Amino acid sequence: MPNPAISVKDLRKSFGDFEAVKGVGFEVDGGEVFGFLGPNGAGKTTTINMLCTLTKPTSGQAEVAGYDVVAAKDDVRRHIGLVFQDPTLDGYLSAEQNLRLHAELYGVEKHLVKPRMEQVLKMVGLWERRGSQVLTYSGGMRRRLEIARGLMHSPRVLFLDEPTIGLDPQTRSSIWGYIRQLQQQEEITIFMTTHYMDEAEFCGRIAIMDGGEIVALDTPAALKEAVGADRLRIETADDERAIGELGERFGLEATVSEGAVSFAVADGEEFVPRLFAEMNVPIKAVSLSRPTLDDVFMSHTGSTIRDAEESSAKNRNRAALQAMGGARR
Amino acid sequence: MSERPEPRAMASTTEPLPAGAGAPAPASPPTVEVRVPPRSWRSEVRAVKIVWHRELIRFQKDRMRIVTSLVQPLLFLFVLGAGLQQLSAASTHGVELKTFIYPGVLCISVMFTAMFSAASIVWDREFGFLREMMVAPVRRSSIVVGKVLGGATVASFQGLILLALAWAVHVPYSLTLVVGVFALQLLLAFSITAFGVMIAARITQIQSFMGVMQMIVTPMFFISGALFPSGDLPNWLAVLNRLDPITYAVTPMRTLIFNHLDISAEANKVLNPPITWFGWEVPIALQIFTVFALGMIMLGIAIVEFNAGD
Numbered sequence: 195m196p197n198p199a200i201s202v203k204d205l206r207k208s209f210g211d212f213e214a215v216k217g218v219g220f221e222v223d224g225g226e227v228f229g230f231l232g233p234n235g236a237g238k239t240t241t242i243n244m245l246c247t248l249t250k251p252t253s254g255q256a257e258v259a260g261y262d263v264v265a266a267k268d269d270v271r272r273h274i275g276l277v278f279q280d281p282t283l284d285g286y287l288s289a290e291q292n293l294r295l296h297a298e299l300y301g302v303e304k305h306l307v308k309p310r311m312e313q314v315l316k317m318v319g320l321w322e323r324r325g326s327q328v329l330t331y332s333g334g335m336r337r338r339l340e341i342a343r344g345l346m347h348s349p350r351v352l353f354l355d356e357p358t359i360g361l362d363p364q365t366r367s368s369i370w371g372y373i374r375q376l377q378q379q380e381e382i383t384i385f386m387t388t389h390y391m392d393e394a395e396f397c398g399r400i401a402i403m404d405g406g407e408i409v410a411l412d413t414p415a416a417l418k419e420a421v422g423a424d425r426l427r428i429e430t431a432d433d434e435r436a437i438g439e440l441g442e443r444f445g446l447e448a449t450v451s452e453g454a455v456s457f458a459v460a461d462g463e464e465f466v467p468r469l470f471a472e473m474n475v476p477i478k479a480v481s482l483s484r485p486t487l488d489d490v491f492m493s494h495t496g497s498t499i500r501d502a503e504e505s506s507a508k509n510r511n512r513a514a515l516q517a518m519g520g521a522r523r
Numbered sequence: 524m525s526e527r528p529e530p531r532a533m534a535s536t537t538e539p540l541p542a543g544a545g546a547p548a549p550a551s552p553p554t555v556e557v558r559v560p561p562r563s564w565r566s567e568v569r570a571v572k573i574v575w576h577r578e579l580i581r582f583q584k585d586r587m588r589i590v591t592s593l594v595q596p597l598l599f600l601f602v603l604g605a606g607l608q609q610l611s612a613a614s615t616h617g618v619e620l621k622t623f624i625y626p627g628v629l630c631i632s633v634m635f636t637a638m639f640s641a642a643s644i645v646w647d648r649e650f651g652f653l654r655e656m657m658v659a660p661v662r663r664s665s666i667v668v669g670k671v672l673g674g675a676t677v678a679s680f681q682g683l684i685l686l687a688l689a690w691a692v693h694v695p696y697s698l699t700l701v702v703g704v705f706a707l708q709l710l711l712a713f714s715i716t717a718f719g720v721m722i723a724a725r726i727t728q729i730q731s732f733m734g735v736m737q738m739i740v741t742p743m744f745f746i747s748g749a750l751f752p753s754g755d756l757p758n759w760l761a762v763l764n765r766l767d768p769i770t771y772a773v774t775p776m777r778t779l780i781f782n783h784l785d786i787s788a789e790a791n792k793v794l795n796p797p798i799t800w801f802g803w804e805v806p807i808a809l810q811i812f813t814v815f816a817l818g819m820i821m822l823g824i825a826i827v828e829f830n831a832g833d
């Protein structure tokens with residue numbers, strides 16, 4: 195395994211005059227589970243598409259498994275596995291036929307097709323159902339099959355674009371189970387995107403992406419550490435006054451969300467007693483939480499991931515309208 | 524669609540974390556390492572073959588399509604053929620109308636099936652499967668060639684079903700007839716599929732695609748003389764008829780079938796007149812070559828188009 199498994203320098207992609215990826219750079223080591231976290235429209239899929247040679251970068255450089263994604267497309271393709279955000283199975287074929295087709299397209303040695311298929315299908319728990327048409331599969335089963343297919347040719351790097359989106363919690367956690375198992379069994383690097391905060395926690399390192407840029411990159415623990423502050427939520431008799439008092443006495447900026455006053459403060463545990471001692475507004479309840487990736491996202495972008503999604507949805511609608519104007523996609 | 528989780532999946536989903544640690548990893552089979560070889564002509568051939576094979580598998584599973592695409596040619600043959608028989612009896616020199624239009628109907632059936640075959644590439648795009656093929660470490664031309672050959676094969680199988688009806692229109696069987704008809708059908712199917720795939724590179728919506736295909740293929744079919752002899756046509760129609768590529772598939776097909784019929788020279792002259800360019804009689808071989816050459820050109824354009832796309 196060449197090290198690093200993925201190396202990216204100042205990668206950019208523009209669609210017309212809209213810059214979807216604005217110069218990202220990072221390296222992923224062999225064997226790592228690396229996550230891209232960001233709201234819809236952040237540019238995660240566009241980045242993945244460039245790394246797996248589906249989209250040509252506007253500028254910048256990227257190497258995957260030691261090969262340049264523009265100059266050595268075929269070599270990159272031989273060494274990567276892909277699970278797209280949108281399904282790409284042939285529903286009319288059986289699971290087995292889908293995998294065989296994949297093995298043929300990738301030129302897997304004939305005598306290894308069967309044993310490899312058995313291994314990957316058993317891993318995702320679909321071996322017994324291998325003969326059924328994929329049309330009869332549930333969403334979760336299809337996603338598991340796509341993962342198995344992505345692994346059919348023993349890729350060095352597996353790209354997973356939102357592998358758990360829209361799945362039930364049970365399937366989500368089993369997909370995480372496979373990722374752990376893969377890490378142990380095969381020499382494989384995993385690059386995944388997600389917009390679920392809780393999942394990003396499972397990655398070795400994560401890059402937080404927003405508006406086409408990487409705003410932070412580190413291990414989840416280090417990122418949270420760097421936020422420094424804990425989050426306090428208090429329920430009070432008068433939220434307005436509480437916010438005012440917090441500002442005057444402690445110089446803290448608080449907001450009301452979901453029926454409670456919420457603010458960030460360093461060393462929350464030590465702050466709570468002071469809060470009770472010095473506030474005039476009666477406090478009914480208090481809860482303290484360690485920084486989450488939500489807070490990390492907030493501290494780097496100034497908005498929550500959910501707000502970011504809403505504003506990007508507006509952008510997308512505009513883009514869709516423009517796209518409908520043009521005849522060709 | 525209802526969720527039907529596997530018992531095994533249930534067992535391993537309780538805990539997202541360390542697989543293998545506590546969870547009884549159900550007798551996980553040994554790791555099988557495979558290797559993807561660098562690209563070579565052999566891998567390209569394998570890719571063409573599997574894409575071709577997929578079309579056959581899908582055709583075989585799609586029984587409905589086999590039946591529905593028989594409706595139109597059967598209507599032409601037996602309803603139109605029998606209905607118009609009364610009007611035309613005088614001018615066909617004793618040849619039954621359904622026998623006369625049989626070669627044309629063999630061509631239509633192939634044309635429309637080939638059109639549907641080509642549409643499958645649009646469906647593949649819609650359902651994402653095209654991407655799976657496009658990111659494989661093989662040339663896109665292999666995918667396109669496999670697709671066109673697959674579509675052509677499927678369409679000519681469909682044509683074979685109609686060939687089975689030869690007895691019903693009083694065309695005697697012979698080996699040369701069957702082989703000849705199949706070869707011509709394969710050729711026509713290839714060219715029409717190549718045409719469809721070429722169009723599909725640009726038109727990505729299934730409705731627009733079918734619309735455009737109907738708009739182009741239906742007039743081509745009518746003008747080709749599949750349903751009438753191309754001898755004494757009004758001038759404007761004669762010109763269009765000579766420009767229409769389908770003419771050069773229909774005429775060889777009709778010649779082939781008529782050669783197997785026991786009909787008068789007079790009837791043959793009226794019903795199957797030779798195609799002429801400014802008075803020059805175009806040899807059948809050249810007609811066949813024209814269809815083939817057009818097919819190859821369109822395949823070439825389709826490959827260029829698919830290579831250019833993202």
Ligand SMILES: Nc1ncnc2c1ncn2[C@@H]1O[C@H](COP(=O)(O)OP(=O)(O)O)[C@@H](O)[C@H]1O
Pocket residue numbers: 209212214232233234235236237238239240241509510513
């Ligand atoms: N083919 C395209 N043409 C125009 N705009 C695009 C295209 N693909 C993506 N975009 C735009 O680029 C931005 C990033 O999209 P994407 O990479 O899909 O984000 P993510 O995967 O993080 O949700 C979005 O605003 C999207 O509308």
Ligand SMILES: [Mg+2]
Pocket residue numbers: 235238239240279355356
């Ligand atoms: Mg995406």
